[in-house]
Amino acid sequence: MQVLHRPAMFRYFLPAILFSVLAGFLVVGLYKDPTAVSSPLVGKPVPQFSLPRLWDNEAMFSEREFPGEVSLLNVWATWCLACRQEHPVLSELSRQAVTIYGLNYKDDVSEARQYLTEHGDPYAASAVDKSGRVGIEWGVYGVPETFVIDKTGVIRHKHIGVLTQEDVEETLLPLIRKLQDEAA
Amino acid sequence: MIPEIGHFALIIALCLALVQTIVPILGAQTHTVQWMAVAKPAARGQFLFVAISYVCLTYSFLNSDFSVLYVANNSNTALPTYYKVSAVWGAHEGSLLLWALVLGVWTFAVTMFSRSLPDEMVARVLGVMGFVSVGFFLFMLLTSNPFERIFPSPAEGRDLNPLLQDPGLVIHPPMLYMGYVGFSVAFAFAIAALLGGKLDSVWARWSRPWVIFAWVFLTLGITLGSWWAYHELGWGGWWFWDPVENASFMPWLVGTALIHSLAVTDKRSSFKSWTVLLAIFTFSLSLLGTFLVRSGVLVSVHAFATDPARGLYILIFLAVVIGGSLLLYALRAPHIKSSGQFELFSRETALLVNNVLLLVAMLTILVGTLYPLFVSAFDLPSLSVGKPYFDLVFSALTLPLVFVVGIGPFMRWKKAAMNKVLRRLVKVAVIGIAVGLALPFMVAGKTTILVTLGVTLGGWSIASAVYYLLRNVFPAESGAAVMHRLGKIPRATWGMSTAHVGIGVFVLGVTFVSAFEQVRELPMQFGQKAEMSGYVFQFEGVRDVRGPNYSSKQASVRVYRNDRPVALLLPEKRTYLVQQNPMTEAGIDTGFLRDVYVALGEQIDGNTWGMRLYYKPFVQWVWLGAMLMAFGGLLAALDRRYQLKFKREKKTVKAVMQENRLAGPS
Numbered sequence: 001m002q003v004l005h006r007p008a009m010f011r012y013f014l015p016a017i018l019f020s021v022l023a024g025f026l027v028v029g030l031y032k033d034p035t036a037v038s039s040p041l042v043g044k045p046v047p048q049f050s051l052p053r054l055w056d057n058e059a060m061f062s063e064r065e066f067p068g069e070v071s072l073l074n075v076w077a078t079w080c081l082a083c084r085q086e087h088p089v090l091s092e093l094s095r096q097a098v099t100i101y102g103l104n105y106k107d108d109v110s111e112a113r114q115y116l117t118e119h120g121d122p123y124a125a126s127a128v129d130k131s132g133r134v135g136i137e138w139g140v141y142g143v144p145e146t147f148v149i150d151k152t153g154v155i156r157h158k159h160i161g162v163l164t165q166e167d168v169e170e171t172l173l174p175l176i177r178k179l180q181d182e183a184a
Numbered sequence: 185m186i187p188e189i190g191h192f193a194l195i196i197a198l199c200l201a202l203v204q205t206i207v208p209i210l211g212a213q214t215h216t217v218q219w220m221a222v223a224k225p226a227a228r229g230q231f232l233f234v235a236i237s238y239v240c241l242t243y244s245f246l247n248s249d250f251s252v253l254y255v256a257n258n259s260n261t262a263l264p265t266y267y268k269v270s271a272v273w274g275a276h277e278g279s280l281l282l283w284a285l286v287l288g289v290w291t292f293a294v295t296m297f298s299r300s301l302p303d304e305m306v307a308r309v310l311g312v313m314g315f316v317s318v319g320f321f322l323f324m325l326l327t328s329n330p331f332e333r334i335f336p337s338p339a340e341g342r343d344l345n346p347l348l349q350d351p352g353l354v355i356h357p358p359m360l361y362m363g364y365v366g367f368s369v370a371f372a373f374a375i376a377a378l379l380g381g382k383l384d385s386v387w388a389r390w391s392r393p394w395v396i397f398a399w400v401f402l403t404l405g406i407t408l409g410s411w412w413a414y415h416e417l418g419w420g421g422w423w424f425w426d427p428v429e430n431a432s433f434m435p436w437l438v439g440t441a442l443i444h445s446l447a448v449t450d451k452r453s454s455f456k457s458w459t460v461l462l463a464i465f466t467f468s469l470s471l472l473g474t475f476l477v478r479s480g481v482l483v484s485v486h487a488f489a490t491d492p493a494r495g496l497y498i499l500i501f502l503a504v505v506i507g508g509s510l511l512l513y514a515l516r517a518p519h520i521k522s523s524g525q526f527e528l529f530s531r532e533t534a535l536l537v538n539n540v541l542l543l544v545a546m547l548t549i550l551v552g553t554l555y556p557l558f559v560s561a562f563d564l565p566s567l568s569v570g571k572p573y574f575d576l577v578f579s580a581l582t583l584p585l586v587f588v589v590g591i592g593p594f595m596r597w598k599k600a601a602m603n604k605v606l607r608r609l610v611k612v613a614v615i616g617i618a619v620g621l622a623l624p625f626m627v628a629g630k631t632t633i634l635v636t637l638g639v640t641l642g643g644w645s646i647a648s649a650v651y652y653l654l655r656n657v658f659p660a661e662s663g664a665a666v667m668h669r670l671g672k673i674p675r676a677t678w679g680m681s682t683a684h685v686g687i688g689v690f691v692l693g694v695t696f697v698s699a700f701e702q703v704r705e706l707p708m709q710f711g712q713k714a715e716m717s718g719y720v721f722q723f724e725g726v727r728d729v730r731g732p733n734y735s736s737k738q739a740s741v742r743v744y745r746n747d748r749p750v751a752l753l754l755p756e757k758r759t760y761l762v763q764q765n766p767m768t769e770a771g772i773d774t775g776f777l778r779d780v781y782v783a784l785g786e787q788i789d790g791n792t793w794g795m796r797l798y799y800k801p802f803v804q805w806v807w808l809g810a811m812l813m814a815f816g817g818l819l820a821a822l823d824r825r826y827q828l829k830f831k832r833e834k835k836t837v838k839a840v841m842q843e844n845r846l847a848g849p850s
Contacts, residue, residue, distance in 0.1 A: 012515075012517045019468075020507065025557050026475070
């Protein structure tokens with residue numbers, strides 16, 4: 001076998017080297033959770049809206065409900081299977097004295113009521129966004145999504161996708177406690 | 185019970201794939217005939233069990249077994265039966281199972297059509313393919329089991345994503361996967377040749393028809409996807425440079441380069457190590473595409489269930505397969521000797537230019553697609569690399585490529601006679617320029633420099649291909665002589681010319697539709713008329729229509745030209761009942777020279793609706809060109825030469841391999 005000069009050998013390793021650089025980027029990309037991309041709404045006051053309440057369509061639910069205490073807004077629908085997965089997590093969270101509001105997104109009102117009757121209602125109130133119009137204001141692009149809102153009515157965090165017990169313990173609860181300690 | 189059988193079959197398939205990988209490769213390295221003989225039965229068994237598994241999942245869909253989580257998430261009792269069948273590959277887990285099934289099909293095909301290959305080659309090729317299978321089975325079983333149960337099971341399923349409820353999308357993914365996965369055969373041949381330590385041109389000859397078949401499928405798959413986007417998305421576009429589209433286009437570009445480079449290696453024994461590298465690249469890009477689509481690394485509206493465990497798994501798999509083969513290449517390639525010498529003015533040079541242009545085109549798309557990733561890694565401010573970037577860079581690379589396409593066939597191997605080639609090309613160029621100057625005026629009554637350039641190159645490519653095909657047919661004394669000479673042209677030549685005509689047709693379509701398409705967006709009342717590009721659109725009204733699992737607002741728009749009715753278009757806005765997604769169905773009147781396209785927008789009030797009207801000259805030529813390329817590929821793959829060679833070379837190949845083994849490095 002002929003002995004090759006180092007530069008000539010290097011040439012053949014070039015594809016492998018370039019690939020490892022690419023793989024490095026892919027690793028970094030993988031751990032930069034794309035769902036953690038901060039929503040442009042984070043740090044801004046909740047958008048203005050007014051929607052009928054799920055249990056009382058005469059009364060309206062608006063952004064004025066939020067100031068005063070730390071709360072969550074959870075976007076949900078009965079047709080969303082992932083919402084059923086996170087339902088027990090939300091129920092548990094509501095028992096820990098966090099106010100959770102629901103945004104019932106593009107759903108059927110009677111089915112939504114029946115669903116909450118059967119599975120329990122973790123929401124202090126649910127706003128009915130039948131057309132999805134308010135969802136657009138909130139930048140909702142899928143269900144479920146959960147927003148954390150501070151005492152002054154400013155959105156501080158957005159979680160995309162199913163909330164797991166892990167998410168609650170590691171991200172949401174510490175954040176909520178921190179926000180509760182902030183002066184209003 | 186049935187889902188458990190499917191799950192179990194998947195585990196057995198994994199075990200057989202492990203056997204298929206380990207035993208034959210060890211056998212080939214140690215020259216143990218009995219071990220090598222395991223390859224074929226193990227591969228066939230693996231295919232059988234993955235097929236059983238696939239049938240079980242399909243059965244669960246047909247029976248609406250919502251205790252299977254994947255079925256509950258992607259089906260519904262109201263879903264029409266044919267969409268229940270296609271819903272199997274409607275999301276992550278099932279599309280992986282389809283991937284594995286398609287790999288099984290290709291593996292099975294290799295076991296059937298490799299009778300004349302040397303045993304060591306078969307053992308190594310099947311072993312490498314088995315390794316890829318192992319990767320996909322493990323991926324499914326560890327992170328994405330399609331048979332996972334849910335308890336208590338929901339009464340009704342979430343339904344298939346309405347975007348996927350379209351006939352075009354029923355066959356698009358299987359075609360695409362046949363292409364993607366088909367490149368694994370060429371990859372396996374290349375790795376087998378590297379493992380064997382001796383790279384002659386035999387492996388190239390064997391790979392050629394396999395690569396071309398895979399390329400034909402990929403071409404059809406991409407074309408169908410583009411056609412679907414045109415019909416279903418209601419934006420009137422046919423290519424969006426979406427990461428998922430790019431993921432399928434990159435292997436296509438390198439696969440095209442590979443087809444041409446294999447020709448050089450086969451015919452001239454040149455470019456050997458380059459061809460091996462391209463074979464590795466092509467399949468690597470197929471895997472990378474799978475990673476990009478499945479890991480959620482690039483944010484897409486549809487990639488919701490992002491699970492880093494899945495991404496990490498695929499990444500490790502990628503690192504092993506791609507990194508491993510590139511390392512093997514780095515170790516073995518320096519000892520490959522390419523024998524064929526060639527001059528600057530030769531077919532080899534033309535094909536080298538073709539390869540470089542295709543590869544650079546692929547790299548620009550790769551960089552553009554992964555740009556968001558680089559940005560986030562360095563925390564750069566984000567910049568959008570979108571359609572403008574791709575359109576500009578890609579056309580800048582395509583135009584010289586089309587130019588070379590017109591020249592290449594006239595060049596001879598090794599050394600071409602410059603004045604002879606030029607004499608022929610002048611005729612082709614005259615036709616091209618004439619077309620470029622005249623056609624835009626006939627179509628649109630005006631032109632620009634870019635349009636003239638595009639049309640000239642399109643005409644050049646078509647004229648060159650036709651001239652090359654018929655160069656020895658005319659002048660002829662009689663019709664019979666013409667037929668006789670046409671019959672003598674090999675299928676491969678027909679194939680090449682057809683594909684090159686396809687490129688010209690495609691370029692003409694793209695040039696015309698992007699330069700001269702017309703769009704009007706306007707609110708229209710019932711009865712109102714709107715005029716555009718000589719067509720009058722009259723909005724007649726909207727009615728409610730009910731489909732099996734959706735309700736729909738269907739508008740009727742009558743189209744007139746010179747006061748004569750041309751078409752009745754029925755664009756729809758559908759609302760699928762389960763997922764409540766609004767979907768657009770465009771109303772399209774398709775023609776050879778133009779499409780008229782209407783999309784229904786939002787209802788503004790009672791009788792007024794937003795309406796988008798499009799006039800799209802030559803848009804069908806985009807897909808016609810792509811179909812011609814695919815058909816050309818099919819003709820080339822079916823060339824008699826491959827079939828004869830398979831039989832004739834059986835003995836000689838074995839003799840050569842025998843010789844190599846004796847003289848080989850091991």
